[in-house]
Amino acid sequence: MIEVENLTKRYGDVTVVNNISFTAEPGQVTGFLGPNGAGKTTTMRMLTGFSPPTAGKAVVAGHDVFQESLEVRKRVGYLPENVPLYRDMSARGYLMYIAEIRGLAKRRQRADEVLDRVGLLQRANSRIRTLSKGMKQRVGLAAALIHNPDVLILDEPTIGLDPFQVLELRGLVQELGRDHTVLFSTHILSEAERVCDKVVIINQGQIIAQGSPSELRSRLERGARVLVRVEGDSAAMLDTIRAVDGVSNVSRELGGFIVTPRTGAPDPRAGIVEAIVAAGVNLLEVRPLAVDLEDIFIELTRQASLSEARHAAEQQEALKAALRENQPKENQSHEEEAQA
Numbered sequence: 290m291i292e293v294e295n296l297t298k299r300y301g302d303v304t305v306v307n308n309i310s311f312t313a314e315p316g317q318v319t320g321f322l323g324p325n326g327a328g329k330t331t332t333m334r335m336l337t338g339f340s341p342p343t344a345g346k347a348v349v350a351g352h353d354v355f356q357e358s359l360e361v362r363k364r365v366g367y368l369p370e371n372v373p374l375y376r377d378m379s380a381r382g383y384l385m386y387i388a389e390i391r392g393l394a395k396r397r398q399r400a401d402e403v404l405d406r407v408g409l410l411q412r413a414n415s416r417i418r419t420l421s422k423g424m425k426q427r428v429g430l431a432a433a434l435i436h437n438p439d440v441l442i443l444d445e446p447t448i449g450l451d452p453f454q455v456l457e458l459r460g461l462v463q464e465l466g467r468d469h470t471v472l473f474s475t476h477i478l479s480e481a482e483r484v485c486d487k488v489v490i491i492n493q494g495q496i497i498a499q500g501s502p503s504e505l506r507s508r509l510e511r512g513a514r515v516l517v518r519v520e521g522d523s524a525a526m527l528d529t530i531r532a533v534d535g536v537s538n539v540s541r542e543l544g545g546f547i548v549t550p551r552t553g554a555p556d557p558r559a560g561i562v563e564a565i566v567a568a569g570v571n572l573l574e575v576r577p578l579a580v581d582l583e584d585i586f587i588e589l590t591r592q593a594s595l596s597e598a599r600h601a602a603e604q605q606e607a608l609k610a611a612l613r614e615n616q617p618k619e620n621q622s623h624e625e626e627a628q629a
């Protein structure tokens with residue numbers, strides 16, 4: 290289990306992770322989704338006990354990352370974005386070496402167990418530099434698993450892999466999710482939707498949404514356009530639907546009506562159904578037009594940057610107002626000085 294509460298990281302004056310809170314549950318893959326520079330790696334480094342938080346708290350596998358970072362490291366397997374592999378070692382040799390650093394017994398047996406888990410046992414004797422990028426990534430994953438950790442933290446593990454290797458690695462991550470707490474960062478939205486049970490979206494160091502992919506989808510669907518189909522070609526329905534509270538626009542498309550809800554208004558779907566039934570027309574279908582996480586992500590990050598821009602504009606206005614307020618006083622004092 291990972292429990293993050295108001296976690297913050299600052300480098301000098303710059304806040305790169307800003308007061309974030311979320312949990313990742315055992316037996317689930319939690320996706321940590323955000324564009325480049327959002328703060329994913331910084332957060333993951335704090336959760337692995339490698340980088341102390343500036344403020345806030347994180348408990349990983351029952352231990353505080355700040356106060357008990359060594360205990361955390363014993364219970365966490367970390368796959369960094371760039372895995373530091375010794376290219377001239379064999380896969381097995383490298384894993385035995387990692388097992389030795391971690392002070393494990395039966396190192397060869399443990400190395401072979403994790404190689405088997407990641408599907409690489411038949412390449413145990415191959416030098417790492419002769420392995421494909423996807424295989425190297427799996428060696429990295431095996432190293433993260435060597436001490437049988439409860440929690441796995443994987444930083445963009447599919448980056449740079451070909452589509453086939455991506456599929457293989459995603460399958461492996463999902464499988465590992467069954468008996469571990471997995472936190473999996475990605476900037477690819479469809480990947481989060483496919484692999485993760487829960488998604489935490491981070492942008493500019495702040496969490497802007499979290500929930501299951503389907504919860505996030507239904508959240509956006511509330512504002513999504515709605516397809517309405519009725520029996521027969523009832524042109525009169527256009528005006529009926531347009532008159533419903535919360536409807537901004539109606540057009541005739543896709544063999545029915547496409548309804549655009551008014552922003553900020555209540556969901557118009559119940560009203561649409563009621564109006565059609567009251568008009569004595571048979572209703573065939575009312576459904577939101579498909580949206581995917583891609584839309585949600587773009588919409589949420591757009592809203593976040595809009596509100597930031599608004600905030601900056603407000604601050605600028607306040608500054609201007611303060612300057613204007615001070616201006617006459619300054620002039621006045623200059624005038625007074627001149628008179629004197």
Ligand SMILES: Nc1ncnc2c1ncn2[C@@H]1O[C@H](COP(=O)(O)OP(=O)(O)OP(=O)(O)O)[C@@H](O)[C@H]1O
Binds near residue numbers: 305326327
């Ligand atoms: N040691 C550091 N000193 C100063 N700034 C840093 C440091 N490490 C990271 N940052 C800054 O923190 C911000 C977040 O970086 P981070 O690597 O956590 O993002 P990310 O979401 O993992 O992005 P990416 O996918 O590009 O790695 C960036 O603006 C980065 O430049």
